Amino acid sequence: xxxxxxxxxxxxxxxxxxxxxxxxxxxxxxxxxxxxxxxxxxxxxxxxxxxxxxxxxxxxxxxxxxxxxxxxxxxxxxxxxxxxxxxxxxxxxxxxxxxxxxxxxxxxxxxxxxxxxxxxxxxxxxxxxxxxxxxxxxxxxxxxxxxxxxxxx
Amino acid sequence: xxxxxxxxxxxxxxxxxxxxxxxxxxxxxxxxxxxxxxxxxxxxxxxxxxxxxxxxxxxxxxxxxxxxxxxxxxxxxxxxxxxxxxxxxxxxxxxxxxxxxxxxxxxxxxxxxxxxxxxxxxxxxxxxxxxxxxxxxxxxxxxxxxxxxxxxxxxxxxxxxxxxxxxxxxxxxxxxxxxxxxxxxxxxxxxxxxxxxxxxxxxxxxxxxxxxxxxxxxxxxxxxxxxxxxxxxxxxxxxxxxxxxxxxxxxxxxxxxxxxxxxxxxxxxxxxxxxxxxxxxxxxx
Ligand SMILES: Cc1cc2nc3c(=O)[nH]c(=O)nc-3n(C[C@H](O)[C@H](O)[C@H](O)COP(=O)(O)OP(=O)(O)OC[C@H]3O[C@@H](n4cnc5c(N)ncnc54)[C@H](O)[C@@H]3O)c2cc1C
Ligand code: FES
Numbered sequence: 001x002x003x004x005x006x007x008x009x010x011x012x013x014x015x016x017x018x019x020x021x022x023x024x025x026x027x028x029x030x031x032x033x034x035x036x037x038x039x040x041x042x043x044x045x046x047x048x049x050x051x052x053x054x055x056x057x058x059x060x061x062x063x064x065x066x067x068x069x070x071x072x073x074x075x076x077x078x079x080x081x082x083x084x085x086x087x088x089x090x091x092x093x094x095x096x097x098x099x100x101x102x103x104x105x106x107x108x109x110x111x112x113x114x115x116x117x118x119x120x121x122x123x124x125x126x127x128x129x130x131x132x133x134x135x136x137x138x139x140x141x142x143x144x145x146x147x148x149x150x151x152x153x
Numbered sequence: 154x155x156x157x158x159x160x161x162x163x164x165x166x167x168x169x170x171x172x173x174x175x176x177x178x179x180x181x182x183x184x185x186x187x188x189x190x191x192x193x194x195x196x197x198x199x200x201x202x203x204x205x206x207x208x209x210x211x212x213x214x215x216x217x218x219x220x221x222x223x224x225x226x227x228x229x230x231x232x233x234x235x236x237x238x239x240x241x242x243x244x245x246x247x248x249x250x251x252x253x254x255x256x257x258x259x260x261x262x263x264x265x266x267x268x269x270x271x272x273x274x275x276x277x278x279x280x281x282x283x284x285x286x287x288x289x290x291x292x293x294x295x296x297x298x299x300x301x302x303x304x305x306x307x308x309x310x311x312x313x314x315x316x317x318x319x320x321x322x323x324x325x326x327x328x329x330x331x332x333x334x335x336x337x338x339x340x341x342x343x344x345x346x347x348x349x350x351x352x353x354x355x356x357x358x359x360x361x362x363x364x365x366x367x368x369x370x371x372x373x374x375x376x377x378x379x380x381x382x383x384x385x386x387x388x389x390x391x392x393x394x395x396x397x398x399x400x401x402x403x404x405x406x407x408x409x410x411x412x413x414x415x416x417x418x419x420x421x422x423x424x425x426x427x428x429x430x431x432x433x434x435x436x437x438x
Contacts, residue, residue: 071339143377148374149370
């Protein structure tokens with residue numbers, strides 16, 4: 001457990017988080033690994049885990065009928081995915097697939113939500129870490145939509 | 154201009170509005186809408202230029218367009234990479250080996266190669282923006298010992314739009330530079346990064362006090378890249394962007410390329426973010 005606590009506090013998502021909060025959050029965490037090509041979750045399923053990527057790369061994908069799977073974001077060590085765990089209806093809105101063998105910390109989201117509800121200071125600290133990720137992804141999506149590299153240069 | 158009819162002189166002696174004639178030596182399809190032309194000056198004289206400079210290329214009977222040099226300034230033929238967007242660029246990309254083409258230049262201030270000496274150099278390219286950066290990369294690799302860490306971050310729309318693909322792959326394989334490529338959209342067969350190029354910046358480890366950045370791509374992309382670099386601690390004085398505006402004379406006379414008090418053709422196209430930031434903030438300037 002102590003080891004997991006250290007790993008958690010060293011992950012960029014939790015850097016500088018109060019030690020007591022790390023210990024609290026740690027109660028919801030476990031180590032997990034996924035083989036290259038393995039799906040971590042599928043669109044529509046319950047968002048039961050929040051993932052902190054430690055090693056390897058993960059692709060977030062959406063499948064469209066007749067067009068197959070399309071990757072819209074790849075993530076590397078230090079990044080997080082499964083970010084819609086905090087908001088109802090707690091369902092994945094995309095697929096996540098390990099590109100290389102991936103090592104993650106998987107956090108049980110029911111457990112995490114309960115702890116955030118019981119301790120709003122913890123909830124707020126986590127919210128402050130989650131918001132920048134969400135905003136950065138929203139902004140990146142906008143740029144992808146703009147189709148920046150079309151017939152401009 | 155009267156004495157130049159039919160007489161081709163080296164660029165230094167040629168009047169700035171008179172094109173020299175060159176011939177297309179080779180033509181290569183680089184991306185769905187972009188072609189690379191290798192040119193040979195008809196007079197056989199060398200064509201000297203600095204990385205980041207551009208020429209006005211004439212498709213005879215159609216018109217002239219500003220196109221950056223994309224080849225190696227130290228050797229080889231004059232090379233341009235052109236995206237077909239309108240009448241002139243479309244005509245230029247259709248030229249076949251042996252066809253004549255007009256060349257006026259080189260113009261503008263290039264990349265800050267001298268200021269980059271002794272520093273880590275971060276090149277950030279978006280789409281065809283890799284073409285104007287390629288001469289800088291050749292210079293960096295050709296005089297490798299003069300520079301610190303060399304990194305290329307390159308964003309393209311889709312895997313098929315990656316220009317100079319084989320070369321990018323060979324740069325990736327080198328031990329003396331780092332290359333990261335990302336695409337905005339990809340099918341499952343693509344094994345690389347997916348996401349906008351600014352995402353590569355936030356993942357990149359670099360020492361902001363020792364780094365100089367050279368950025369080229371569409372204006373929106375450059376704006377956000379420059380802001381990401383500032384967020385990472387890089388001074389606006391060490392972020393260089395290559396600007397594009399419609400050119401006519403390319404010698405600071407007609408005012409076509411004016412951006413506020415600045416003439417892109419004469420004072421640029423490469424500027425520091427310090428200089429451009431207030432101008433980029435003004436819409437429709
Ligand atoms: C310093 C400099 C270096 C350049 N280097 C290159 C280069 O290496 N390769 C290359 O392919 N092009 C380059 N360009 C851009 C090129 O000069 C323009 O695309 C040019 O306008 C093409 O002429 P055209 O007659 O084919 O198209 P135009 O008739 O001028 O334009 C056709 C359409 O494309 C749009 N358009 C044209 N240029 C741009 C632009 N820059 N941004 C957004 N929309 C645009 C126009 O609004 C119009 O809708 C450079 C421009 C400058 C100023
Ligand atoms: S193009 Fe004429 S002033 Fe710049």
